Amino acid sequence: MxxxxxxxxxxxxxxxxxxxxxxxxxxxxxxxxxxxxxxxxxxxxxxxxxxxxxxxxxxxxxxxxxxxxxxxxxxxxxxxxxxxxxxxxxxxxxxxxxxxxxxxxxxxxxxxxxxxxxxxxxxxxxxxxxxxxxxxxxxxxxxxxxxxxxxxxxxxxxxxxxxxxxxxxxxxxxxxxxxxxxxxxxxxxxxxxxxxxxxxxxxxGHTGQIAEVLSQGDRPRYGNALFGAFGRNFRTADDRQVMVVAITGRQWSGLVQALELAPAVAALEAALGVAFEADEGQRFVHREALFPLFERAIGALPLAALRQRFEAHAVLWSVYQTLGQAVAGDPRLSxxxxxxxxxxxxxxxxxxxxxxxxxxxxxxxxxxxxxxxxxxxxxxxxxxxxxxxxxxxxxxxxxxxxxxx
Missing domain, CATH: 3.40.50.10540 (Crotonobetainyl-coa:carnitine coa-transferase; domain 1)
Structure with missing residues (x-):
């Protein structure tokens, strides 16, 4: 108070x-x-x-x-x-x-x-x-x-x-x-x-969704994919779920570097004629091509190793946890x-x-x-x-x- x-x-x-x-x-x-x-x-x-x-x-x-x-x-x-x-x-x-x-x-x-x-x-x-x-x-x-x-x-x-x-x-x-x-x-x-x-x-209306529906129709369901950018839940090698998000160009480049995916992403960009770092919308448009790359990379790492890489590259991410786990063990939510x-x-x-x-x-x-x-x-x-x-x-x-x- x-x-x-x-x-x-x-x-x-x-x-x-x-x-x-x-x-x-x-x-x-x-x-x-x-x-x-x-x-x-x-x-x-x-x-x-x-x-x-x-x-x-x-x-x-x-x-x-x-x-x-x-x-x-x-x-x-x-x-x-x-x-x-x-x-x-x-x-x-x-x-x-x-x-x-x-x-x-x-x-x-x-x-x-x-x-x-x-x-x-x-x-x-x-x-x-x-x-x-x-x-x-x-x-x-x-x-x-x-x-x-x-x-x-x-x-x-x-x-x-x-x-x-x-x-x-x-x-x-x-x-x-x-x-x-x-x-x-x-x-x-x-x-x-x-x-x-x-x-x-x-x-x-403030977030553009009324304009969107008036001009483009109702938005379909996209599951856990983040609409309009890159983001989704992924599973680690030790069966932990993580939410990974990249909205800005810097967040995207940090994520790609952390997972050592630069060559694979560059090849995909060349094939599609896009630049993912410059355009967050293209990451959403081509999510079905991108997600498998990240599923394999994240799925090959245990959570501890993933955390170390993500923190080193300032990746925007979080582990999925219950509310009980959050208030009992997450220092940010103490x-x-x-x-x-x-x-x-x-x-x-x-x-x-x-x-x-x-x-x-x-x-x-x-x-x-x-x-x-x-x-x-x-x-x-x-x-x-x-x-x-x-x-x-x-x-x-x-x-x-x-x-x-």
Whole structure:
């Protein structure tokens, strides 16, 4: 964590990945984040992966360092309490992150009647407010038909990483700060909507894939081959899989030298009338002619010898390994780095948890903070933010409008 946004208060009422990760990014840069949680937990409170006891590692990972206020949002008194927290006064307050529908008591129009300069950042599925998640957006955009190889036939191949959820969360955090800066300069609040579908569609447009499909049609599947350059998985003599990539001319020449393939590659270039070092696209076009050369060269070497050659020639490559192998034995991915803090978590487990991915070199990194227990900060937040007396907070507990840990 870094104290860059110290003083900023964000109220979050959200579940799943995109919106909670938006507020997580803000928290890890120093903002105070108050979660409004339904009594008993929201839709993602028990989401997998979970411990053997059923505690969600997913939930406690996405909510590190936040404060939790548990409110019964099904009752009018509870809803008004949530609205009061969201619209509480103060120049550094009045920032709300949610993925709840635009209509209803958490709609911006209703909330801004109580605080006109409110900044609401709302993560949507589709632009029109219809529900969507990463996997359904991916399916609609056709990406599962580009993933995989010929052996998959007409079957889609889903990606295991929820990329649009994660990108939308990061983009929403950026949008939150942009809207808050606009309010500082103009005094104007506003609602910002960030749909997963728009983040996905814009990303494909930014990387040329929409222009490609409009001008050339849908991209076919290429298996593990890197589209537009040289790259694929290869197997070593001791049966280890490695990913080898060469995009720049220097990367290509280093790879060819490391494997002592210069004569064979030169002969192929002469036969085809191409220069692979100068044109990465030609390496992709002629991949079926190139791959056998590299399969034989890499397949003749054990991993240790290959590593020595690749490191000597600055080759772009990596060994395939499981996540468990990565965090246990790869020094580049060590959990002992300052990015991680070993914490005692609400699940009862003690394990390293990441802080902010960026490093601000003018500020000292602070340790990460574990997620709250559900309702852990109910009483403190109601007293600090809404100035409720202990007697009034007690009445809310007695009426089961709020709950604590």
């Amino acid at each position: 870094f104290p860059i946004l110290s003083g900023l208060r964000v109220v979050e009422c959200a579940s799943f990945i995109a919106a909670p990760s938006c507020a997580l990014h803000l928290r890890q840069l120093g903002a105070e984040v108050i979660r409004i949680d339904p009594v008993g937990g929201g839709m993602d409170f028990g989401r997998w992966p979970v411990t053997p006891q059923g505690d969600s590692l997913y939930w406690e990972g996405l909510n590190k360092g936040k404060r939790s206020v548990a409110i019964d949002l099904s009752r009018p008194e509870g809803r008004q309490l949530a609205v009061d927290l969201i619209t509480a006064p103060g120049p550094d307050a009045g920032v709300f992150v949610t993925n709840h529908p635009q209509k209803g008591f958490l709609g911006h129009a209703a909330l801004s009647r109580q605080r006109p300069d409110l900044v609401t950042v709302r993560v949507l599925g589709w632009r029109d407010g219809a529900p969507a998640v990463d996997y359904t957006v991916n399916a609609a955009l056709g990406l599962p038909y580009m993933t995989g190889g010929a052996g998959n036939g007409d079957d889609p191949v889903n990606h295991v990483l929820p990329a649009w959820d994660l990108m939308t969360g990061a983009y929403a955090a950026f949008a939150t700060l942009a809207a808050e800066r606009h309010r500082q300069r103009t005094g104007q609040g506003q609602e910002v909507t960030v749909p997963l579908s728009d983040v996905a569609l814009a990303s494909l 959990l002992d780095e300052p990015l991680f803090s070993t914490l005692q978590h609400p699940s009862g487990l003690r394990y390293p948890a990441p802080g902010a991915a960026a490093s601000f070199h003018a500020s000292a990194r602070q340790p990460a903070v574990p997620a709250p227990r559900l309702g852990e900060h109910t009483d403190a937040v109601l007293a600090e933010v809404l100035s409720l007396s202990p007697a009034r907070i007690g009445q809310l507990h007695d009426a089961k409008i709020v709950a604590s840990a």
